[in-house]
Amino acid sequence: MSRANDSWFNRRGWRDTIITAPYLWLVLFFLIPFIIVIVMSFAKTATQSPPFAFLPDWPYVRFETYERLFTNSVYIRAGLISIYNAAIATVLCLLIGYPMALSITRANKSMQRLLLMLIILPFWTSFLLRVYAWIGLMGRNSWFNKWLTSAYNVLVPGNWELPAIQMMNTNFAVVLVMVYSYLPFMVLPLYANLEKLDTTLNEAAMDLGSRRWQVFRDVTLPLSIPGIIAGGLLVFIPAMGELIIPSLVGNASDPMIGRVIQQEFGQNRDWPMASAVAVALLLMLVVPLIVYNHFEAKAQAGAKS
Amino acid sequence: MAESEPSPSQGDFIRIEGVTKNFGTFKAVDNVSLNIGKGELFALLGGSGCGKTTLLRMLAGFETPTAGRIFIDGQDMEGVPAYDRPVNMMFQSYALFPHMTVAANVGYGLKHEDMSPARRQDRVKEMLAMVQLSHLADRKPHQLSGGQRQRVALARSLAKLPKLLLLDEPLGALDKKLREHTQFEIANIQYKLGITFVVVTHDQEEAMTLASRIAVMDRGIIRQIGAPSDIYENPNSRFVADFIGSINMVEADVVRVDGETVEVSAGQLGAHVKVLAHGWSPGERASLAFRPEKVTISRKKPAGAVNVLKGKVQDFGYFGKDSLYRIKLPTGHVLSVNAVNAERVAAEKAVATWEDEVYLTVSPASAMLFRSEA
Amino acid sequence: MKQRSTFLFSVLAFGLAFLYVPIFSMIFFSFNKSRLATVWGGFSTQWYGKLFSNSQVIDAAVLSIKIALLSATMATILGTMAGLALARFRQFRGRALMSGLVTAPLIMPEVITGISSLLLFIMMAEWLGWPGQRGFTTITIAHITFSMTYVTVIVQSRLAAMDMSIEEAAMDLGSKPWQVLRDVTLPIISPAVLSGWLLAFTISLDDVVITSFTTGPGYTTLPMLIWSKVKLGVTPDINALASVIVTVVAVGVAISAVILARADKRRERDIQMAIAANK
Structure with missing residues (x-):
């Protein structure tokens, strides 16, 4: 055995304990459960406990759930709604979060610290309660809804006037609350990225005759693409699989995919179907990540040469 | 551990025998053999990636040689982990423990020795006094300046x-000022304690002032070992001559050998040059080299001298204690020449100025011949 | 180039208002006398009184804190080990799988984590006879699993940024591997370990989806209680509970921010002094 680099971290007993304990834990409580889900997606419901069964003979597995997944419009629709909602929420977070992050970098150091704390603070409070706060605002009797309704009524012709805007139990509410919940995830990586940019680049561009918006377009924006991608993923990924928000403020007839999984598993007791939808959702999340990693690797290879 | 006291060099206190280190397919150190005497201040000099740091880390025990053996004071170091070696290292980044005070940093290694707390404290005090930091014993590393950290x-x-x-x-x-001061301090401490020092550096001035012997390394092998003056005045190869200091180097053909005097024809100089050298025969290709400060520059043709070249001052730079001239020869080749400004004179009365015609003299003893390298 | 832009600052102001108006509105209506949570009926603190005398809420809060303390501590131990393994062991069998296992829970939707954990416990009960009843243990196991990877990510990035020659220096001065870990590595990464613990504690305290899948009869955590009440609509007592939680968190974060800012300033001053002293 080569004893190269004989540091504390390469001695036998220590090494084995430090690796094995977390490894075993993750295999037992994360990898095996996930394998169970994959296997389950090839079974069929049965009236027994637990409520599923495999074919008695070779090849044991059934592809029926996946057939239903691609033929039944419920699942396809839920997938599309999820992508739609997550994408809109990501774009809105970017539109609000980018100027916020940029303006934080322009403040002085102690002000930056305070502003960042204000952005992070809601994250440390309960997620559920932040959703709850919006339920209060969106209700038909709330001051916010009334205020919004009167603003709307001023703007539209008389016969379009509404007694109150229907906000709760709509897709709009889902997107709004997702933007609210995930905005810090967009602002923080963008800030980290923008804060590192060399301001002399802006000065150089100005010195060479660029106007301020041209400096932004030619210098700041291209250099902040890594931050935009990181923030976008941090919003898009959890938004895709969101369960709490659509369950509390969404419309039951336009379900997002997380809600479908829960319904199949809970109300319908169709564990194989719930598993198949879960596998599909995971694939939808992994694909953008692979694309991102690909670009990241390419960018790093480019930086090295 | 026995206290080491200054004693005369014994040639092989540290023996490095045929040591090779590969990282994958890359040969960082290639079959290096080297002896270092007790109490010596030895420098490994070379550019980045020459293998000097890898060799040092093998001495410390952080890397294991792929082949070869290392002996320290007669003991084979194979299989001896870093924490059991009678070797300590001062890291380039200093690697001070950020969460410990200066005194705790200095005393950390003593915790592993069989030593009473009182003696340990005394030793820490002694060490801090030696580097003149006694007043900062309770500071943390981030409260120190770069020079102070270096001394900790x-x-x-x-x-x-x-x-x-x-x-x-x-x-x-x-920075430069502190560096000059610290060089002498390190050399003094080494002399006082008599401990063998091995210094790795890429800075030839540092190596020259600090070390009693220098090994010049390049691409994993040692090119020359010798005293600083040896390496500067008698480089054994074109590489070492070029690496240490600045030098004028031209291609030449040996035309005549007369005892110790070799006459070469250098096309780029447009002249024949006589060199004191041996082991050459007519018809061989050689590199002719001479250092800028070994050339005499004059406005009048020196009478009776050999190796006189004529040229025009193309450019010159005034550095205070000396000036550097760039002299263009009739062939178009440009030579560098150093002249000491021994007297206080106004710029226009200097040895020479732009477009002046000057004569350059290189004594046969100052010129060197090297075989070309593959 | 620090220049003011009206546009940027108005978006910042809008964004902050967007983040805080719902929270302040919620706190405001917690002092509402009326039973209708969103229509103002006069000032009252009655909901706070009812909240603190509601044993159901207190029990749920105590259970949540117990689970969060235990799971955050376990997650920190396991997560730190995984971080050390990934940052300091260049090669070991299954390293690629391990780094995958450490990142996967971060992107895994909570529904899937919840269902897969539940399926594991059902299968284990089926084949091994354990766990017979789901509850405290199963919730804690599930929380440890998904929060330990956050600790790993934090510890791993701290270790990656740490100068490895500091560990080598300790070894060079005679420390055996475990002494290097105890004297140097762990003290230096301890801030990262602490923030990992805090994050694990918070996610455990906040989780509702995974908990709802892995819980059993009689074990209702605070978020689950809130969930069941919120589904029925907005009520002033939830407003009061929310206000208490928001206030506790805000005060905690503010205090730690002040402490951190002070430490930073002291450090900066020290560095300035050291530089000045050297000149």
Whole structure:
């Protein structure tokens, strides 16, 4: 055995304990459960406990759930709604979060610290309660809804006037609350990225005759693409699989995919179907990540040469 | 551990025998053999990636040689982990423990020795006094300046009185003034304690002032070992001559050999030059080299001298104690020449100025011949 | 180039208002006398009184804190080990799988984590006879699993940024591997370990989806209680509970921010002094 680099971290007993304990834990409580889900997606419901069964003979597995997944419009629709909602929420977070992050970098150091704390603070409070706060605002009797309704009524012709805007139990509410919940995830990586940019680049561009918006377009924006991608993923990924928000403020007839999984598993007791939808959702999340990693690797290879 | 006391060099206190280190397919150190005497201040000099740091880390025990053996004070180091070696290291980044005070940093290594707390404290005090930091014993590393951190690192690595101290670019992070001061301080401490020092550096001036012997390394092999003056005045190869200091180098053909005097024809100089050298025969290709300060520059043709070249001052730079001239020969080749400004004179009365015609003289003893390298 | 832009600052102001108006509105209506949570009926603190005398809420809060303390501590131990393994062991069998296992829970939707954990416990009960009843243990196991990877990510990035020659220096001065870990590595990464613990504690305290899948009869955590009440609509007592939680968190974060800012300033001053002293 080569004893190269004989540091504390390469001695036998220590090494084995430090690796094995977390490894075993993750295999037992994360990898095996996930394998169970994959296997389950090839079974069929049965009236027994637990409520599923495999074919008695070779090849044991059934592809029926996946057939239903691609033929039944419920699942396809839920997938599309999820992508739609997550994408809109990501774009809105970017539109609000980018100027916020940029303006934080322009403040002085102690002000930056305070502003960042204000952005992070809601994250440390309960997620559920932040959703709850919006339920209060969106209700038909709330001051916010009334205020919004009167603003709307001023703007539209008389016969379009509404007694109150229907906000709760709509897709709009889902997107709004997702933007609210995930905005810090967009602002923080963008800030980290923008804060590192060399301001002399802006000065150089100005010195060479660029106007301020041209400096932004030619210098700041291209250099902040890594931050935009990181923030976008941090919003898009959890938004895709969101369960709490659509369950509390969404419309039951336009379900997002997380809600479908829960319904199949809970109300319908169709564990194989719930598993198949879960596998599909995971694939939808992994694909953008692979694309991102690909670009990241390419960018790093480019930086090295 | 026995206290080491200054004693005359014994040639093979540290023996490196045919050591090779591969990282994958890359040969970082290639079959290096080297002996270092007790109490010596030895420098490994070379550019980045030449293998000097890898060699140092093998002495410390952080890397294991792929082949070859290392002996320290007669003991084979194979299989001896870093923490059991009588060797300490001063890291390039200093690697001070950020969460410990200066005194705790210096005393850390002593915790592993069989030593009473009182003696340990005394030793820490002694070490801090030696590097003149006694007043900062309770500070944390981030409260120190770069020079102070460097001295804490030195005190910490010496506290255990190792048989061998390794210094990785010890002055690399200091500014120029502090560097000159610290060079002498390190040399003094080494002389006082008599511990063997091995310094790794890429800075030839640092190596020259600090070390009693220097090994010049290049691409994993040692090109020359010798005293600083040896390496500068008698480089054994074109590479070493070029690497150390600045030099004028042209291609030449040997035309005549007369005892110790070799006459070469250098096309780029448009002249024949006589060189004191041996082991050459007519018809051989050679590189003719001479250092800028070994050339005499004059406006009048020197009477009776050999190796006189005529040229025009193309450019010159005034550095105070000396001036550097760029002289263009009739062939178009440009030579560098150093002249000491021994007297106080106004610029226009200097030895020469732009477009002046001047004569250059190189004595046969100052010129060198090298075989070309593949 | 620090220049003011009206546009940027108005978006910042809008964004902050967007983040805080719902929270302040919620706190405001917690002092509402009326039973109708969103229509103002006069000032009252009655909901706070009812909240603190509601044993159901207190029990749920105590259970949540117990689970969060235990799971955050376990997650920190396991997560730190995984971080050390990934940052300091260049090669070991299954390293690629391990780094995958450490990142996967971060992107895994909570529904899937919840269902897969539940399926594991059902299968284990089926084949091994354990766990017979789901509850405290199963919730804690599930929380440890998904929060330990956050600790790993934090510890791993701290270790990656740490100068490895500091560990080598300790070894060079005679420390055996475990002494290097105890004297140097762990003290230096301890801030990262602490923030990992805090994050694990918070996610455990906040989780509702995974908990709802892995819980059993009689074990209702605070978020689950809130969930069941919120589904029925907005009520002033939830407003009061929310206000208490928001206030506790805000005060905690503010205090730690002040402490951190002070430490930073002291450090900066020290560095300035050291530089000045050297000149």
